[in-house]
Amino acid sequence: xxxxxxxxxxxxxxxxxxxxxxxxxxxxxxxxxxxxxxxxxxxxxxxxxxxxxxxxxxxxxxxxxxxxxxxxxxxxxxxxxxxxxxxxxxxxxxxxxxxxxxxxxxxxxxxxxxxxxxxxxxxxxxx
Numbered sequence: 001x002x003x004x005x006x007x008x009x010x011x012x013x014x015x016x017x018x019x020x021x022x023x024x025x026x027x028x029x030x031x032x033x034x035x036x037x038x039x040x041x042x043x044x045x046x047x048x049x050x051x052x053x054x055x056x057x058x059x060x061x062x063x064x065x066x067x068x069x070x071x072x073x074x075x076x077x078x079x080x081x082x083x084x085x086x087x088x089x090x091x092x093x094x095x096x097x098x099x100x101x102x103x104x105x106x107x108x109x110x111x112x113x114x115x116x117x118x119x120x121x122x123x124x125x126x127x
Contacts, residue, residue, distance in 0.1 A: 028085035029057050029072070031092040038095075040086065041069060054116075055086070068100040071116050090120075 027040045038059030046053045054071040077086040088095060098119050 024055070028083070029055075029077070030080070030083055030085055030087045031095060032087065032089055033091060034083070034087075035092055036085070037088070037092055038070070041067075043074070044071065070095070070098045070100055071113075072098075073116070073120055073122050076120065076122065 021043050024040050024043055028036050029038045029040060031037050038057040040055050041058035042056040043052050044054040044056065045051065052074040055074055055077055057070045057072050058067045059070070060068045072088065076089060078089075079085075080087050099116055
C-alpha cells in the first residue's frame with residue numbers, strides 16, 4: 001500500500017495507489033538528502049483499523065547477517081516514483097540514532113512503540 005501522497009520528485013502522481021505488502025518488502029528507504037539508508041523488511045498493521053502503522057526498515061549487516069531493524073512510522077514515509085523507494089523527512093544521522101530492535105522485540109510486545117514515538121516526535125499510534 002502506498003501512502004496517499006505518493007509522487008515523483010517532479011510532483012507527478014504515482015500511477016498505482018495500491019501495492020501488496022510482498023512488493024513493499026525490499027523497497028529502498030532514503031534519507032531526506034536522498035541517501036539510501038536501508039530497505040523495507042516488513043510492515044506492521046493495526047489490527048483494529050486495518051491500516052499500516054509502521055514499516056520495519058532493515059539496514060547494516062552483510063547478506064542479512066547482523067542487520068538492524070527500525071520501525072518507521074508509515075505516515076512519515078513518502079513514496080518517490082523516480083527513486084522507486086520511500087523517502088523519510090529525516091537526515092541519515094537522525095535515522096541512525098533511532099531505536100534498533102531485534103526480531104523478537106518487533107514481533108513480540110509492542111512496548112517499543114512509545115520509544116519510537118518519542119524519537120520521531122510523532123503522536124502514537126502513527127496511523
